[in-house]
Amino acid sequence: xxxxxxxxxxxxxxxxxxxxxxxxxxxxxxxxxxxxxxxxxxxxxxxxxxxxxxxxxxxxxxxxxxxxxxxxxxxxxxxxxxxxxxxxxxxxxxxxxxxxxxxxxxxxxxxxxxxxxxxxxxxxxxxxxxxxxxxxxxxxxxxxxxxxxxxxxxxxxxxxxxxxxxxxxxxxxxxxxxxxxxxxxxxxxxxxxxxxxxxxxxxxxxxxxxxxxxxxxxxxxxxxxx
Numbered sequence: 001x002x003x004x005x006x007x008x009x010x011x012x013x014x015x016x017x018x019x020x021x022x023x024x025x026x027x028x029x030x031x032x033x034x035x036x037x038x039x040x041x042x043x044x045x046x047x048x049x050x051x052x053x054x055x056x057x058x059x060x061x062x063x064x065x066x067x068x069x070x071x072x073x074x075x076x077x078x079x080x081x082x083x084x085x086x087x088x089x090x091x092x093x094x095x096x097x098x099x100x101x102x103x104x105x106x107x108x109x110x111x112x113x114x115x116x117x118x119x120x121x122x123x124x125x126x127x128x129x130x131x132x133x134x135x136x137x138x139x140x141x142x143x144x145x146x147x148x149x150x151x152x153x154x155x156x157x158x159x160x161x162x163x164x165x166x167x168x169x170x171x172x173x174x175x176x177x178x179x180x181x182x183x184x185x186x187x188x189x190x191x192x193x194x195x196x197x198x199x200x201x202x203x204x205x206x207x208x209x210x211x212x213x214x215x216x217x218x219x220x221x222x223x224x225x226x
Contacts, residue, residue: 002070002226003070003071003072003123003223003226004040004041004042004070005041005042005043005044005070005071005072006033006036006041006042006043006044006071006072006073006074006223007044007046007063007066007067007071007072007074007122008033008043008044008045008046008047008073008074008076009046009047009056009059009060009063009073009074009075009076009077009113010047010051010056010074010075010076010077010127011047011048011049011050011051011052011056011076011077011078011079011080012025012047012048012049012050012051012079012080012206013076013079013130013205013206013207013215014045014047014074014076014127015027015031015045015047015048015049016030016031016032016045016047016212017031017049017206018201018206018207018208018209018212019201019202019203019205019206021202023203025049025206028209028212030212030216031045032045033045033216033219035216035219035220036219036220036223039220039223039224041072041223044066046059046063047076050080051077051080052077052080052081052100052101053077053078053081053101053106053109053110053113054101054105054109056075056077056113057109057112057113057116060113060116060117061116064116064120067117067120067121067122068120068121068122069120069122070122071120071122071123072122072123072124072125072223072226073117073122073123073124073125074124074125074127074183074219075110075113075114075117075124075125075126075127076126076127076185077106077110078106078129078164078167078168078171079129079130079132079164079205080100080101081099081100081101081106081167082099082100082101082103082163082164082166082167083099083100084097084098084099084100085097085100086141086142086145086150087145089149089150089153090142090145090146090149090150090153091149093149093150093152093153097153103166103167103170106167106170106171107170107171107174110126110171110174111174111178114126114178114180124180125180125181125182125183125222126171126174126175126180126181126182126183127182127183127185128168128171128172128182128183128184128185128186129164129165129167129168129171129185129186130185130186130189130200130205130207130211130215131161131164131165131168131186131189131190131195131200132160132161132164132200132204132205133195133196133200133204133205134157134158134159134160134161134204135157135204136196136200136201136202136203136204137160137203137204137205138150138157138160138204139204140202140203140204140205141160168186183218183219183222184218185214185215185218188214188215188217188218189207189211189214192214194210198210198211199211199214
């Protein structure tokens with residue numbers, strides 16, 4: 001199949017957001033992937049900051065008329081889905097708390113999104129989750145909160161990484177079951193020794209400009225190979 005368009009659906013990482021001090025977000029200059037445009041693709045980035053697979057499914061339904069057999073659709077959701085209301089957790093660590101989208105619903109909705117895309121004749125790719133830096137992320141979510149309360153609920157700060165990885169592993173298993181190719185962003189970050197120092201921003205989740213350059217490279221390699 002010869003594709004001429006790439007449509008990206010996802011969260012703030014797919015959008016190209018960089019975390020700034022003061023809990024603000026900024027879009028990097030190359031958030032519309034000029035490296036893919038240089039390969040001859042028309043790129044449309046429909047990703048949104050804060051998006052979950054629930055919100056993404058609504059966006060996909062809205063954009064379905066623009067998808068066709070010439071479109072390669074990239075899906076990248078998970079970071080917001082597996083996240084918690086940390087203020088509520090810190091206020092009541094003895095209680096049970098649930099993620100924004102529970103894993104079973106996350107997988108069910110992801111499968112529905114894949115099915116909708118395929119009905120248009122478009123190709124579909126899934127992005128693995130960019131790994132979080134649990135040290136930075138714990139410092140970020142605990143700012144202005146009771147750190148000991150958060151730790152008592154988590155067990156240890158590394159649980160943030162393990163929980164996030166659980167969603168990624170489940171997503172990769174779903175992709176294998178549905179025969180969907182994976183754009184493995186996670187591996188590219190985990191095998192880079194600069195991960196903690198320069199690839200992930202101060203909030204522990206969003207890539208830095210250097211981190212996004214890795215995403216650019218993986219995207220280029222994926223679609224140039226087509």
